[in-house]
Amino acid sequence: MIIFGSDHGGYATKEFLKKCLDKRKIPFIDCGCDGSSVDYPDIAEKVCREVLKKPDNKGVLLCGTGIGISISANKVKGIRAALCSDYYSAKLTRLHNDSNVLCLGGRTIGEEVAWELLEVWLNTAYSGDSRHTARIEKIAAIEARENAVGTCSECKE
Numbered sequence: 731m732i733i734f735g736s737d738h739g740g741y742a743t744k745e746f747l748k749k750c751l752d753k754r755k756i757p758f759i760d761c762g763c764d765g766s767s768v769d770y771p772d773i774a775e776k777v778c779r780e781v782l783k784k785p786d787n788k789g790v791l792l793c794g795t796g797i798g799i800s801i802s803a804n805k806v807k808g809i810r811a812a813l814c815s816d817y818y819s820a821k822l823t824r825l826h827n828d829s830n831v832l833c834l835g836g837r838t839i840g841e842e843v844a845w846e847l848l849e850v851w852l853n854t855a856y857s858g859d860s861r862h863t864a865r866i867e868k869i870a871a872i873e874a875r876e877n878a879v880g881t882c883s884e885c886k887e
Contacts, residue, residue: 731757731758731759731784731786731787731788732751732756732757732758732759732787732788732789732790732852733758733759733761733777733780733781733787733788733789733790734747734748734758734759734760734761734777734789734790734791735760735761735762735763735773735774735776735777735789735790735791735792735799736762736763736773736791736792736793736799736836737763737767737768737769737770737773737792737793737794737799738763738765738766738767738768739770739792739793739794739795739836739837740791740792740793740794740796740799740834740835740836740837741763741764741765741792741836742836742841743792743834743836743839743841743844744760744790744792744836746841746844746845747790747841747844747845747848748760750845750848750849756852759780761773761776761777761780762776770791770793770798770799770802771798771799771802773791773799774791774799774802774803774806774811775802775805775806777789777790777791777803777831778803778806778809778811778831779806781809781830781831782806782808782809787830788830788831788832788851788852789803789809789811789830789831789832790831790832790833790834790848791803791811791831791832791833791834792833792834792835792836792844793833793835793836794835794836794837794838795835795837795838796813796814796815796833796834796835796836796838797813797835799833800812800813800831800833803831803833807873807877808830808870808873809830809831810827810828810829810830810831810866810869811829811830811831811832811833812827812829812831812832812833813833813834813835814832814833814834814847814851815834815835815838815839815843815847816847817846817847817850820832820847820848820850820851820854821850821851821854823851824851824854824855824856825854825855825856825857825862826857826859826862826865827862827865827866828856828862828866829851832847832848832851834847834848
């Protein structure tokens with residue numbers, strides 16, 4: 731399932747992307763917003779919690795630039811959110827990083843580019859390459875250490 735969320739800055743682009751998915755009969759859930767002013771961290775957390783409920787879920791988050799919402803999303807353990815504005819990055823973040831959330835800037839890229847990025851992101855599978863899996867495992871280890879200790883174990887602080 732694809733789970734959408736945006737603040738007011740990404741609302742118009744989110745609505746455009748939902749229409750694109752509707753035309754292709756691809757199911758999705760919209761976790762907000764309705765166009766009114768909201769805080770992007772709240773939307774990011776809501777979508778990310780939904781993404782983590784099932785392994786095949788994927789999230790799409792939008793704010794004005796995509797920056798704030800991607801920072802917020804990556805604070806949720808288990809989320810690998812990628813802010814993308816070009817085709818190559820959208821493809822490689824799935825292929826190499828197994829990203830589970832795509833972040834887009836509603837005010838920084840056009841609707842057609844946003845659709846192109848979403849389409850390639852949805853249609854690219856994780857490679858499963860052992861080099862990339864090892865790196866993803868290292869990311870998870872950082873999360874585990876951070877959540878357990880709160881400081882870098884190598885810094886001894």
